[in-house]
Amino acid sequence: MKRNKKPLVIFFLCISVILLGCTNTPAPEIQQTQNTEKENNVNKLEQKITDYTTEIESLQTQTESLKEQNQYLISVINTLSGSLSDEEMLAFAQAQFIYELQVNGESIPQSGKITVPSGEIEILLSEKSMGYEFLQPEWSEKGKISGDYIDQILNFDSAGWSPAGTDGTVNSSRGFKTTNAKAGEQISFQISDELKKRLQLDTSEIVIEVE
DSSP states (O other): OOOHHHHHHHHHHHHHHHHHHHHSOOOHHHHHHHHHHHHHHHHHHHHHHHHHHHHHHHHHHHHHHHHHHHHHHHHHHHHHHHSSOOOHHHHHHHEEEEEEEEEEEEEEETTTTEEHHHHHHEEEEOOOOOOOOSSSSHHHHHHOOOOOOGGGEEOOTTOOEEEEEESSSEEEEEEEEEEEEOOOEEEEEEOOOHHHHTTTOOSSSSEEOOO
């Protein structure tokens, strides 16, 4: 007589489903730990967002305050400059344009002589405008050095050199660059008397010694 195996099959299937369910369902303690970690991560992110928002608002407030101060200073300067003589106004306008002659980022000393290592050399003459917001166009032109400022560099042999520099509203620079200066080489050129005065140098002859 054959036994009916269906009840046994159903029984084992039920046991398998129960065991599978127990395997896939995390224990309550693990589930609670995972939820706590998620909540902590969310709280940390929310705090970071709050901190960043506060910092941005603070920076915006500072920016607005600086703009107001800047506008106030401009109005004061315009008022005071109206009482200056032409000679005083010229000196004031010239003081708003700063010139600097550098070799490899180092300013030329008063003696006009500088030593640099062999290899790459960059000679830059820069012009920085400090008064573009408040100087009238007429005085702005008078405050600048005469003509194109790079033309204040004289008798420079540019053979083997390439143009260098940057352009900007406030600060710009122009000059020359080479990559194969050899030790023992001497590079010399002159600058105009006007540039010499602006740079407050003792000489108009610039000498670069390569070591």
